[in-house]
Amino acid sequence: MSATSGRLDTLPARPAPRRAAAGALRRFCRHPLSLLGGGLLLLMVLACIFGPMLLPFDDLRIDILHRFAPPFSGAHVLGTDQLGRDMLARLLMAGRISLAVGFAAMALSMVFGILVGLAAGFYGGVAGAVLMRFVDAVLCFPSIFLLLALSAFIEPDVFSIILLIASTAWMEVARIVEAQIRALRARDFAVAAEALGATDARIMLRELLPNAVAPIVVSATLNVAHAILAESYISYLGYGIQPPTPSWGNMLDNAQSYLTSAPWLALLPGGAIALAVICCNFLGDGLRDALDPRARAR
Amino acid sequence: MGAYLLRRLLQALGLLLLVSVIGFTILHLAPGGPLSQFAAGGTMTQADLDRIAHQLGLDRPLPVQYLDWLWRMLLGDWGRSYRDQQPVLAVIGSHLGATLELMLTSTLIAMLLGSWIGVLGAIRRYSLFDTLATVGAMVALSIPTFWFGLVVIYIFSVELEWLPSGNRYTVGDGSLLNQLHHLIAPSLVLALVSTALWSRYMRASMLDVINQDFIRTARSKGLPERRILFHHTIRNALLPMITVAGLQLPTLLSGALVTETVFTWPGMGRLFLDSIGYRDYPVVMGLLMFTAVLVLLGSLLADLLYGVADPRLRLE
Numbered sequence: 001m002s003a004t005s006g007r008l009d010t011l012p013a014r015p016a017p018r019r020a021a022a023g024a025l026r027r028f029c030r031h032p033l034s035l036l037g038g039g040l041l042l043l044m045v046l047a048c049i050f051g052p053m054l055l056p057f058d059d060l061r062i063d064i065l066h067r068f069a070p071p072f073s074g075a076h077v078l079g080t081d082q083l084g085r086d087m088l089a090r091l092l093m094a095g096r097i098s099l100a101v102g103f104a105a106m107a108l109s110m111v112f113g114i115l116v117g118l119a120a121g122f123y124g125g126v127a128g129a130v131l132m133r134f135v136d137a138v139l140c141f142p143s144i145f146l147l148l149a150l151s152a153f154i155e156p157d158v159f160s161i162i163l164l165i166a167s168t169a170w171m172e173v174a175r176i177v178e179a180q181i182r183a184l185r186a187r188d189f190a191v192a193a194e195a196l197g198a199t200d201a202r203i204m205l206r207e208l209l210p211n212a213v214a215p216i217v218v219s220a221t222l223n224v225a226h227a228i229l230a231e232s233y234i235s236y237l238g239y240g241i242q243p244p245t246p247s248w249g250n251m252l253d254n255a256q257s258y259l260t261s262a263p264w265l266a267l268l269p270g271g272a273i274a275l276a277v278i279c280c281n282f283l284g285d286g287l288r289d290a291l292d293p294r295a296r297a298r
Numbered sequence: 299m300g301a302y303l304l305r306r307l308l309q310a311l312g313l314l315l316l317v318s319v320i321g322f323t324i325l326h327l328a329p330g331g332p333l334s335q336f337a338a339g340g341t342m343t344q345a346d347l348d349r350i351a352h353q354l355g356l357d358r359p360l361p362v363q364y365l366d367w368l369w370r371m372l373l374g375d376w377g378r379s380y381r382d383q384q385p386v387l388a389v390i391g392s393h394l395g396a397t398l399e400l401m402l403t404s405t406l407i408a409m410l411l412g413s414w415i416g417v418l419g420a421i422r423r424y425s426l427f428d429t430l431a432t433v434g435a436m437v438a439l440s441i442p443t444f445w446f447g448l449v450v451i452y453i454f455s456v457e458l459e460w461l462p463s464g465n466r467y468t469v470g471d472g473s474l475l476n477q478l479h480h481l482i483a484p485s486l487v488l489a490l491v492s493t494a495l496w497s498r499y500m501r502a503s504m505l506d507v508i509n510q511d512f513i514r515t516a517r518s519k520g521l522p523e524r525r526i527l528f529h530h531t532i533r534n535a536l537l538p539m540i541t542v543a544g545l546q547l548p549t550l551l552s553g554a555l556v557t558e559t560v561f562t563w564p565g566m567g568r569l570f571l572d573s574i575g576y577r578d579y580p581v582v583m584g585l586l587m588f589t590a591v592l593v594l595l596g597s598l599l600a601d602l603l604y605g606v607a608d609p610r611l612r613l614e
Contacts, residue, residue, distance in 0.1 A: 259448060
C-alpha cells in the first residue's frame with residue numbers, strides 16, 4: 001500500500017514512492033488529450049503574461065476611426081471592438097485577469113476547504129457534524145444564486161471577486177477532504193502515529209493530508225475551471241469585474257447588442273473561456289487517472 | 299419505511315432551517331441594505347429613512363427580525379415586494395410557470411438524448427462514437443451556457459432566421475405553436491450541460507450492469523441481444539439515474555437563470571437578477587428559500603423513488 005510505504009524509515013531506500021510517481025507519470029502520458037490540455041493551458045498563461053508586451057496596440061487605446069474592424073482584415077489581427085480597441089490586446093489583458101481570478105480563487109477555496117475538511121474529518125463528533133451540515137446547507141443554494149446574493153456585499157474589483165468565488169467553491173473540497181480524512185484516520189499508520197504521541201497537527205498535516213493529496217490535486221484543477229466559469233457568469237450578468245478593466249466575462253457583457261453587426265465581439269472571448277475551461281477539465285481528467293487509478297471513472 | 303421517511307423529512311427540515319439562517323444573514327448583513335434604494339433618490343431626510351425602517355421593522359435586532367420573518371413564512375406570508383408591494387409568493391408564482399416549462403423541456407431532452415448517447419457509448423465502448431461522445435461531453439461541460447446561447451442566437455436567429463432570439467411568445471400571438479417555437483432555442487441551450495452529465499452517468503451505469511452475472515445468464519440462455527439490452531441492461535442501468543436526476547436540480551436552476559437572461563425569458567432566474575438589482579430583499583429571500591426547498595425536495599424525492607423502483611434498497 002503506497003499509503004504506508006513512505007512511513008517506515010527503517011526500510012532501505014524507499015523505492016515505492018518513486019515507482020508510484022513514475023507510474024503516475026506514465027499513466028498521465030497515456031492521455032494525449034490531458035497532455036494537450038496542460039500544454040495549451042501553459043501556453044495561454046504565458047501568452048497572457050508576455051503577449052501584451054509584444055503587441056503594438058494598447059488594450060485601452062480608443063481609436064474611433066477604426067471601430068468594428070473585422071478579424072484578419074488589417075493591422076488588427078483579431079479586429080477591433082465598438083470603441084476601436086484592439087481585440088487581441090484586450091483578450092490577452094482580459095486573460096490575465098480571468099486566469100488570475102481562476103487560479104487565486106482556486107487556491108483560496110482549496111485552503112479553506114482543506115481546513116474545514118481536516119477539522120471535520122479529524123475531530124468528528126458534534127463539531128464535525130455541524131461543519132458538514134453547514135456545507136450541506138450552503139450546497140442547497142444553486143451556485144449562481146449564491147454568487148449573485150453575495151455580490152450585494154462587495155464593491156466589485158479583482159480581489160473581492162476572487163473572495164466571492166472562493167467563498168462559493170470550497171464546499172466540494174471540504175466534503176472530499178472530510179471523507180478522505182475520516183477513512184484514513186482509522187488506518188494503522190495513523191493509529192500508530194497517535195500511539196507514538198504525535199500531536200494532532202502533526203498527524204493531520206504530516207500523516208493524513210499527504211495521503212489525501214491525489215483527490216485534492218484533481219479537485220484543484222477542476223476548481224480552476226469552475227472559478228473561470230463563475231467569473232465569466234457574474235461578469236456577464238454585470239456583477240463581476242467592472243470595465244474598463246477587461247475580463248473575458250465582461251467583454252461578453254455588451255457583445256450581445258452587437259451580435260448582428262460584429263459577432264466576433266461575442267465569439268472570441270467566449271471561445272477563450274471555453275478553451276481555458278476545456279484545458280483545465282482535460283488536465284483534471286488525466287490527473288485523476290494518473291494519481292488515483294482506483295477512483296477512475298471508466 | 300415510515301421511520302426512514304420521517305427521519306429524512308426531519309433532516310430536510312433541519313437543513314432548511316439552517317439554509318434560512320444563512321440566507322437571512324447574508325442578505326441582512328450586506329452593506330447598503332434595503333434602505334439604500336430609498337436613500338438613492340436623494341429627496342429623503344434621515345428622519346424619513348428612519349420612519350421607513352421602523353415601518354418595515356428593519357430597526358429591530360436581527361434575531362428578532364429573523365424569528366418574525368420565519369414565523370410569518372411558516373404561516374404562508376412571505377412578505378411583500380419592495381418594488382410593487384405584491385406578495386412575494388404571488389410574484390414567484392407568476393414567474394414559476396415559465397421556468398418550469400423551460401426546465402421540464404430541457405430535462406426531457408437531456409434524458410432522452412443523454413441516455414441514448416450513454417447507452418450507445420457503453421455497448422460500443424472505445425469506439426469512435428464513444429470517444430467523440432466522451433470528448434463532446436467534456437467540451438459541453440466547459441462552455442459557458444450564456445456564450446452557447448449567444449452562439450445559438452447568432453446561428454439560428456441572426457444568420458438562418460429560423461428561431462426567435464428571445465421571449466416566451468410573440469406579443470399578440472398566444473398560440474401553442476408560437477410558444478413552442480420560442481421554447482426550442484432556450485431549452486436546447488439549457489439542456490446542453492444536463493445532456494452531457496446524463497450521458498456520462500448513463501454510460502457508467504450501463505458499464506456497471508453489463509458486466510454482471512445476470513446479463514451473462516441471459517446471453518447464455520440464448521436471448522436475442524436486443525431483448526437483453528432493452529429488458530435487462532437498460533432497465534437496471536436506469537435505476538441509479540433517478541438519483542442523478544434529483545442531484546442535477548441545483549445545476550439546472552443555475553443554468554436556467556443564465557439561459558433566461560440570454561433569451562429574455564420571463565422566469566424565476568430573471569426575477570432573481572432583477573430583484574438583486576433593485577435590492578428587493580423579500581423577493582430575493584423568497585427565491586433563495588424557494589430554490590433551496592426545490593433542491594431538498596428533489597433529492598428527497600429521488601431517494602424515495604429509488605426505494606420504490608428498486609426493492610433491494612427499500613428498508614433501512
